[in-house]
Amino acid sequence: MDHRTNPDISALVSADNRHHLHPFTDHASLREKEGGARVITEARGVHVWDASGRRLLDAMSGLWCVNIGYGRQELAEAARRQMEQLSYYNTFFKTTNEPATRLAERISDLLPDHLNQVFFVNSGSEANDTIVRMVRLYWQLEGRPERQVFISRHRAYHGSTMAAASLGGMSAMHAQGHLPLPGFEHVQEPDWFQHGGDMTPEEFGLRAANAIEERILEVGPENVAAIIGEPIQGAGGVIIPPETYWPRVQEIARKHDVLLIADEVITGLGRTGSMWGFETFGIEPDLVPMAKGLTSGYQPLGAVAVGERVAETLIAKGGEFAHGFTWSGHPVACAVALENLRILTEEGLVNRVREMEGVVREKIGALADHPLVGEFRIRGLIGALELVRDKGTRERFNDPGRVGTICRDHCIDVGLIMRACWDTMVFAPPFCITAEEVDEWAGLAREALDRTLKDVEGELA
Numbered sequence: 414m415d416h417r418t419n420p421d422i423s424a425l426v427s428a429d430n431r432h433h434l435h436p437f438t439d440h441a442s443l444r445e446k447e448g449g450a451r452v453i454t455e456a457r458g459v460h461v462w463d464a465s466g467r468r469l470l471d472a473m474s475g476l477w478c479v480n481i482g483y484g485r486q487e488l489a490e491a492a493r494r495q496m497e498q499l500s501y502y503n504t505f506f507k508t509t510n511e512p513a514t515r516l517a518e519r520i521s522d523l524l525p526d527h528l529n530q531v532f533f534v535n536s537g538s539e540a541n542d543t544i545v546r547m548v549r550l551y552w553q554l555e556g557r558p559e560r561q562v563f564i565s566r567h568r569a570y571h572g573s574t575m576a577a578a579s580l581g582g583m584s585a586m587h588a589q590g591h592l593p594l595p596g597f598e599h600v601q602e603p604d605w606f607q608h609g610g611d612m613t614p615e616e617f618g619l620r621a622a623n624a625i626e627e628r629i630l631e632v633g634p635e636n637v638a639a640i641i642g643e644p645i646q647g648a649g650g651v652i653i654p655p656e657t658y659w660p661r662v663q664e665i666a667r668k669h670d671v672l673l674i675a676d677e678v679i680t681g682l683g684r685t686g687s688m689w690g691f692e693t694f695g696i697e698p699d700l701v702p703m704a705k706g707l708t709s710g711y712q713p714l715g716a717v718a719v720g721e722r723v724a725e726t727l728i729a730k731g732g733e734f735a736h737g738f739t740w741s742g743h744p745v746a747c748a749v750a751l752e753n754l755r756i757l758t759e760e761g762l763v764n765r766v767r768e769m770e771g772v773v774r775e776k777i778g779a780l781a782d783h784p785l786v787g788e789f790r791i792r793g794l795i796g797a798l799e800l801v802r803d804k805g806t807r808e809r810f811n812d813p814g815r816v817g818t819i820c821r822d823h824c825i826d827v828g829l830i831m832r833a834c835w836d837t838m839v840f841a842p843p844f845c846i847t848a849e850e851v852d853e854w855a856g857l858a859r860e861a862l863d864r865t866l867k868d869v870e871g872e873l874a
Contacts, residue, residue, distance in 0.1 A: 422464040425452060436573075451825075456483035459846045461830070470854050471830045472840040477647055477679045477795075478705030481756050482845035488711045488749050488756075495748035504533070504742035513742030516750050520703075520716060523688055523754070528701060530724040533742040534715040537678035538572025540702035541641075543717050545576045546736050548638050548672055548700070551723045554730040560638040564628055564671075566602040568649030571641065571676055571702075580641055583648075598632060600624040602646060603654035606788050606799055606807060618655030626665045639672035639699075640665070644690030647679040650837035651797035653790050659694040672699040672723070678715070679795070682706030682754075683763035683844060686770060686793035693792065699723055709753050712746040762844040766793045772848050776855040777840070783862050784873065785816075794846075798838040798858075800865075803874035810836055810872060820865040827864075829857035 426449035434440065435450065443450065452464040459482060461471050474480060495512060502510055517531040532547075534540045545563065552560035563580055565571065571580040578586045579593035582602070587593055603621035605614045612620065629637050640662065646652035666673040675698035680690025684706065687693045691701070699722055704715035719727070727734060740746070757763065774791055780798060781789040787801030800816050802808045810816045817833030824831050824838075831838045842854070 422452060425464075426450060458482050458484065459843045459850055467828065469825070469828050469830050470850065470857060472842045472854055472858075473830050473832050474841050474843050475710050476705065477684070477841045478710035480682060480684065480706040480844050481709045481753060481760075481762060482843040485709075485711075485756065488709070488752050491748045491752035492712065492745050495745045499744050501744065503739060505737060510742065510744040510747070512744045512747035512751060516742075516747040516754075517716075519751060519754055520707075520718060524701070524718055525697070527721045528698075528718045529721070530719040532717045532719060533747070534704075534717065535713045535738055535740050535743075535746075536572070536715045537676075537702060537704035538574045538577040539738065540678065540704055540715040540717050541571045541577040541580055541676065542574045543736060544639075544641075544674060544700055544702055545580065547717070547719070547723065547727070547734075548674075550731065550734070551672075551726050552638055554726050557635070559636055561596045562598055562632050562637045563596065564598045564600065564625055564632075564637060564640045566642060566646065566649075567599050568602045568604070568652070569599070569641075569643060569646055569676075570648035571643075572678075598628050600628050602649060602652055603658045604646075604650070604652045605655055606790075614655035615657045618657035619661055621654070622658050622661035622665065625662060626669070629665070629669050629671065634669040634671070637669065637671050639674050641674040641676060643676045643678075644680045644694050644696065645685065645792060645795060647795070647839070647841075648834055650799075650834040651790065651795055651839045651841075653792050653796075654694070659696050663696055674698055674700045674702070677701050678704045679841070683757060683766050684793055684795050684841065686763065686767040688763055706757075707753070708746060708750045711753065712743075712749040713740075714743070714746040714750055757844075766844050769794060769844070769846060769848075769851070772851050773842075776851045777858065779855065780858060780862065783859065783866075785820075785862055785866055785869075794844060795839075795841045797834075797840070800836040800838060802872060806874070808874065810869070816865065816869055819868050820861055823861040823864040824858070827857045827860045829854065829861060831858065831861075 430444045430449050453461050454464050455462040460468050462468050520531050521529045565580050567582040569582040571577045579597040582599040601621055601624045605617045609617040675691040675696050681703040685693040691698050699720040701718040708714050778789045780786055785800045786798050787804050787807050788799040802810045813835045817836040821833040831840050
C-alpha cells in the first residue's frame with residue numbers, strides 16, 4: 414500500500430475547522446487547543462492510516478462496528494453492482510426491492526423462530542426511536558394505552574435522537590436538550606466493579622435486576638411498556654453483567670407482562686462469541702434493534718427485528734404504521750449487508766471470535782498486573798481495562814474521565830486506538846485480528862499505560 418502524505422492536509426484540516434461540526438466533540442478544544450481533527454485516509458484489516466502515513470491498530474473496530482475488518486473488496490463490489498442495477502428506490506407505499514427483501518429474510522434466518530419480521534432503518538438511534546413508537550402503538554392497539562413507560566439503566570446508551578437518548582441513561586446527554594422525555598425511567602446498571610462493594614458478583618447481579626422490579630412497582634406495572642437493555646453495556650464502559658442478572662430480568666418481565674428489548678446494536682452479529690448477545694446470556698427478547706455489525710460499518714443501515722407477539726398485533730389491528738425513513742431498506746446498503754453476512758457466516762467469523770477471546774484474555778489480560786489496572790474483563794471480543802487509583806479498594810481517580818483521556822491520548826501517540834469511557838479503557842477489535850496483532854496491541858497498550866502512570870503516579874494510593 415502507498416501511504417503517502419496528503420500535501421493538502423493543512424488545507425483540509427483548516428476547512429474542517431471552519432465548516433465541520435463533529436459528533437460528541439468539544440469543538441473549542443479541538444480547534445484551538447488541538448489544532449484540528451486527525452484525518453484517517455486508509456484502512457486494511459485491523460489497521461488504519463492517518464494522513465501523515467502513521468499506522469494505528471484499531472482495537473475499537475471504528476465505533477464497535479467493523480466486525481469483518483477493513484478493506485474487504487467484496488463489499489465494495491456488492492455496492493457497485495447494486496448501484497449499477499438499482500441505485501435507489503423507496504420501500505414506502507407497498508413497494509420493495511430485492512436486496513431489502515432478501516436481507517429481511519436472511520436476518521430472520523439468523524434469529525430465533527419467534528423473531529421473523531424486520532423493519533429497516535439507518536442507524537441504531539433510529540432503530541430504538543422506532544421501537545418506542547412501535548411498542549407504544551402495540552399497547553394502544555391491545556387496549557392498554559396507559560402502558561407508556563420504558564425502564565432502562567444508568568449509563569445505558571441507546572442512541573442520540575430525542576427518544577433514543579431518553580431511553581439511554583447518559584447524564585451528560587440528558588443535560589443537553591431537557592432530557593429525558595416523559596415516560597423513561599432509569600435504574601442502577603449491573604456494574605459489580607463500580608457498585609458491588611462486598612457482595613459477590615452473583616449477589617450483586619440479583620440486586621441490580623431487582624432494582625428493575627422495584628421501579629416497575631413504583632411506576633405501576635399497568636403503566637410499564639417495556640424493559641430495554643444492552644446485553645453488555647458498551648459505551649457505559651463494557652459492563653458485563655453477572656450471570657445471575659439477565660435470568661432474573663427475564664423473570665421480572667414475564668411476571669409483570671412487560672415487553673423485553675435486547676439492544677444488539679453493539680453486541681449483535683457475533684461480538685460476544687454468539688450470533689446475538691441475547692443468546693450469550695439466555696435472553697428471550699420481544700424486539701431486537703441492530704445496526705453496526707449488520708454492514709460492518711461499510712454502509713449506514715439498521716433494523717428492528719419484531720417478535721410474533723408485537724408483529725401480529727401491528728399487522729392485524731394497526732392499519733398503516735405511519736413511520737419510516739427515505740432510506741429504509743436502501744438497496745445498496747442492503748446489498749452490502751447481505752455480502753457482509755455471507756462473509757461472516759461462510760468464513761466462520763463468529764467461531765473465530767470465541768477462539769480469539771482466549772488469545773486476548775491471555776495477552777491483554779496480562780495487563781491486569783499493571784499498577785493502574787484494577788480489573789480486566791472480556792466476553793467474546795468486547796472488553797475493558799479499569800483504571801484505578803487503588804487496586805485493592807477499587808478506588809477511582811478524582812475527576813472521572815481525566816485519567817482515561819490521558820491514557821487514550823497516549824494510546825494514539827504510540828499507534829493504538831482504544832476508547833476511554835470515563836476511566837475505563839474499552840476495546841472491541843475486528844473479528845479478523847490475528848494472534849500476532851494481539852501481541853502488537855498488548856505491547857502498545859502497556860507502553861500507553863506506562864506513560865499514563867508517569868503522568869499520575871503521584872496520585873496513587
